[in-house]
Amino acid sequence: MNDTDDLVIAYKKCKDSKKKKMMYLNIIESSMELVKKIATGIAIQVNISNEDLVQVGSIGLIKAIEFFDADKNTKFKTYATYFIRGEIKHYLRDKVSMIKAPRELQDLVFKISSVIKKLKLEGIDEPTEEQIADATGLEQEKIHKVMELELYKSTISLDQAIS
16 A cells, blocks of 8 residues: 555544545645646646646546545546546536547548647648548548547637627
8 A cells, every 4th residue: 555545544534624624635745746647637638727637637546535445446546547537528528519420530630630739830830631531641631630629629608799
């Protein structure tokens, strides 16, 4: 077991409310790196603000602390990862995208986004579809369709002001 596991076990057994609150804060503080790591990995894939996913992942961490049972012979980090990922995926499913894209399309969007970032780092401000096609090995028409579909996926509010 590691320090966090020991801390969670002590937290569950503690009767003193002040000590328990301090342990709770220590568990959260020591586990935030895990939340940030998971959120960053997912944020890169779905092109969403990392900060939003860290907040949502933190809710998963809080749930993991409350439901963790040391008697089940599971490490807290493993248990918390399940809750953090689950909470983030639930958020993404319900809040972000109104249209669920097929896995193949999601993979292509990720691949194209990665290539665009790479080309921008190489000094190309706005890579053309032709440059992206050369870098990915995909047909230019396929890239155009994927980028067009990605635009249709994003939703806007009917109350949103248009400038």
